[in-house]
Amino acid sequence: GAVVSQHPSWVICKSGTSVKIECRSLDFQATTMFWYRQFPKQSLMLMATSNEGSKATYEQGVEKDKFLINHASLTLSTLTVTSAHPEDSSFYICSARGQGRDTGELFFGEGSRLTVL
């Protein structure tokens, strides 16, 4: 199956700093990538959809200036949490859907656990 790699797996940062999370599709070209946030014991919450070469589409209630998404190539999307605060502590997961994948199956990265002190 297709492989999506996410980095870093764990990150601890001080309040007010920015954190960048990378999501790479290793063996296929991902025209669309999705960023999710998941709080403990809750379901995945879609934050935004990023399409290669265009601006990301953010879900209602997600601050685009706080969660910067860049999808500069067909294999890489990045999520930057700017001026992070303790309430941003969460599990962030990316997923990708490649070209020509009719089923729409999503391939998930390993997830990144962010702790803001």
Added chain:
Amino acid sequence: GQNIDQPTEMTATEGAIVQINCTYQTSGFNGLFWYQQHAGEAPTFLSYNVLDGLEEKGRFSSFLSRSKGYSYLLLKELQMKDSASYLCAAMDSNYQLIWGAGTKLIIKP
């Protein structure tokens, strides 16, 4: 509105069979997915149904009834490693996934 319902938690015995139900309401429909998620890890794909009926894949089977907006995931010969959350997700007409909150499955010896 769009909605996915599945039980919050289920308990079963090792070696037994368990069925996890999911009902959905979406704007259009392009398939129903089941994912397994172990604690602290990302979800992994289990199955995809777009036509009515049962799809069998080893110990896991998934069923879909489009007319009833209903699906279930059937797990046979349960093993301790099957303890995880099982997420049901329906794809709407815009090919967006609508996620359920997940069913935490606890397997007891």
